[in-house]
Amino acid sequence: MTDQQEEHKVDASPADTELARVVVEQKLVTREEIDLCVAAQAETPDSYSSLADVMIQKGVVTSSQIDRVKAIVDASRGQQIPGYQILAKVGAGAMATVFKARQLSLDRLVAIKVLPRKLSENADYVTRFYKEGKAAGLLNHPNIVQAFDVGEAGGFHYFVMEYVEGHSLHDELTEGKHFTEADAIGVILQIARALEHAHSQGLIHRDVKPKNIMIAADGTAKLADMGLARVTTDVEAAQAEAGRAYGTPYYISPEQIRGEVDIDCRADIYSLGATFYHLVTGQVPFEGATPAGVMHKHLKDPLIPPDHINPELSQGLGEVVEAMMAKDRDRRYASATDLIVDLEALQRGEPPLQSRRHLSAVVLTGLAGEAESDETQMDMAPPSPAGPLLTWVIVLAAILLASLVLNVILIMSG
Numbered sequence: 001m002t003d004q005q006e007e008h009k010v011d012a013s014p015a016d017t018e019l020a021r022v023v024v025e026q027k028l029v030t031r032e033e034i035d036l037c038v039a040a041q042a043e044t045p046d047s048y049s050s051l052a053d054v055m056i057q058k059g060v061v062t063s064s065q066i067d068r069v070k071a072i073v074d075a076s077r078g079q080q081i082p083g084y085q086i087l088a089k090v091g092a093g094a095m096a097t098v099f100k101a102r103q104l105s106l107d108r109l110v111a112i113k114v115l116p117r118k119l120s121e122n123a124d125y126v127t128r129f130y131k132e133g134k135a136a137g138l139l140n141h142p143n144i145v146q147a148f149d150v151g152e153a154g155g156f157h158y159f160v161m162e163y164v165e166g167h168s169l170h171d172e173l174t175e176g177k178h179f180t181e182a183d184a185i186g187v188i189l190q191i192a193r194a195l196e197h198a199h200s201q202g203l204i205h206r207d208v209k210p211k212n213i214m215i216a217a218d219g220t221a222k223l224a225d226m227g228l229a230r231v232t233t234d235v236e237a238a239q240a241e242a243g244r245a246y247g248t249p250y251y252i253s254p255e256q257i258r259g260e261v262d263i264d265c266r267a268d269i270y271s272l273g274a275t276f277y278h279l280v281t282g283q284v285p286f287e288g289a290t291p292a293g294v295m296h297k298h299l300k301d302p303l304i305p306p307d308h309i310n311p312e313l314s315q316g317l318g319e320v321v322e323a324m325m326a327k328d329r330d331r332r333y334a335s336a337t338d339l340i341v342d343l344e345a346l347q348r349g350e351p352p353l354q355s356r357r358h359l360s361a362v363v364l365t366g367l368a369g370e371a372e373s374d375e376t377q378m379d380m381a382p383p384s385p386a387g388p389l390l391t392w393v394i395v396l397a398a399i400l401l402a403s404l405v406l407n408v409i410l411i412m413s414g
Contacts, residue, residue, distance in 0.1 A: 016051035022069050023061065025087065033060050081153045084112060084160070095119070096129075100163060103148075109163040110148060114156050126157055133159045135226040138201050143194035145214060145224040164224075165217050169210035173278065181313055182347075184279040187213070189343040190221040191272060196336035198223075199265040206263065208271035209251040210278065249291040249298075250284040251275060254327050257295045266329040269339060273324025273332075280317065281309045285325065299327070316345075316352045323355040 020034045037054040055061045061069075068089070080086075084101045087109075091098040096113045103110050119125040133150030136159075140146070146162040169187065179187075191213060198205060205212075205223065212225040247256045253270035255263060277285045286297035303325055307318035320342050326332045333339040333354065342352035 019051055019069060023055070023065075026069060028065055028069070029055065029060050081112065081156070081158055081160075084110070086112070095125075101160075103160070109165075111161050111163040113159040113161065115158070117155060120155060120157055129157055129159065132226045135203055136161065138203060139198055141194055141197040142220065143190045143222055144197065145222050147226075162222075164214040164222055166215050169213040169215060169221070169275070169279075172215065173210055173282075178282070179279040181280060181317055184276060185317070185343055185346050186219075187215070187221045187279065188272060188276045189340065189347070191223055191275075192336050192340050192343060194221075194223040195265070195268050195272065196340060199268070199336055204263055204265060205268050205271075206256065207247055207251075208268050208275060209248050210275055211248075213275070247271070249294040250278075250286070252295060252298060253329070254299050255329060257299055264329075265335060266332045269324050269333050269336065270326075270329070272339075273321050276321050276324065277303075277306050280313055280321075281306050283309070314346070316350075319355050320346065320352045323352075 016038075020038075023029050024031055024034060033055075037051060037058055037060060040058065041051060041054045052066045056063055056066060081101075083104055085104060086099050086101050088100040089097065090100050090111070096115055099112045099114065101110050101112045102108070115125065115129050130150060133147060136145070136147035137150070145164060147159070148162070149158075149160040151158060191208070195205065195208070203226075205226065207225065208223070212223065214222045214224050216222060247253070251271045251274040253263075253267040256267055274285050284294075285303060286294050286301060288294040288297060303322060305318045306321050307313040307315060320339075323331070323333055323342075324339065333342075338354045342354045345352050345354075
């Protein structure tokens, strides 16, 4: 080093040292480039206010890259979690910020969701945050993002989970990806299996949508975000939420819109059906000028069958989506298990018999109810000369009609 360089040599500030470490870790610059920039800063200390300025001036990094690196540095300073090294900020919302991090003990990548400090002072948000972590901790399935830990450090509440190297289904839709019938069935079948597992543990997700479905690099679909998940036996929570709609307007079930207390697995089946619809048609089932307008359509407007929008779809797929999205939940699949049977049939190129059998049962139940109603009305009416005989004729006619309908449906399913 020359005398002039020695005269102007400055000690690197802690901020510059940390910045240099992160830009190298992020593979934005090499160690040699950092050394050159540090030397330039030492030669002309009055020309630059920081190492970041030098790197931008020298064209080593862009200002936007520096902004991203500074966000990581800030996160590392203010939100240190023992045992983890923050690597990058990967997402942020009103409720939480998500970081990519390394779990030092096992040397593996993880995702850490951190509750903002302003929300950490709200007991309700903190309680909901820990409920999400505990709900996710109940589940262990290859199609569900795995939960590892939940806790608090330095005033920050955090939730550690599996890091999925990939993107969300929402990202693919936003980028205009065209899903073939086979592609869509493959994704929906995986999430149906995830729901089957969650439901077997007594958990209802309540927010199934493309944003909460991650697609890993190997194509595996994983259900994420248990922020609205609720245990079916949690009567207290259900009563507290009565009358309020929880969910996302484009994918929410009618019973969630009405704020019903006894939400069950069929609400998730409806939302998965709406997601299925979006994949195969390229549009959401119902659109409106406002969220309230969209939800009103979920309640009242008839669904345009997906195969009417996309003629390339099979009739069987249309039947499955319509059964998943029936407004009356009694007309939907009774469980994710029944849905899986039909999705696997579609994969094999076979008709979805579960949806057809369920429809047959609903039709017969409705006809039986009408016949019973007619018989009750006749009992209340004044007697007529042909009373008993007429009653039997009407009942037999109803039975014959029900039998005819069932035979027609079975012939169609064959």
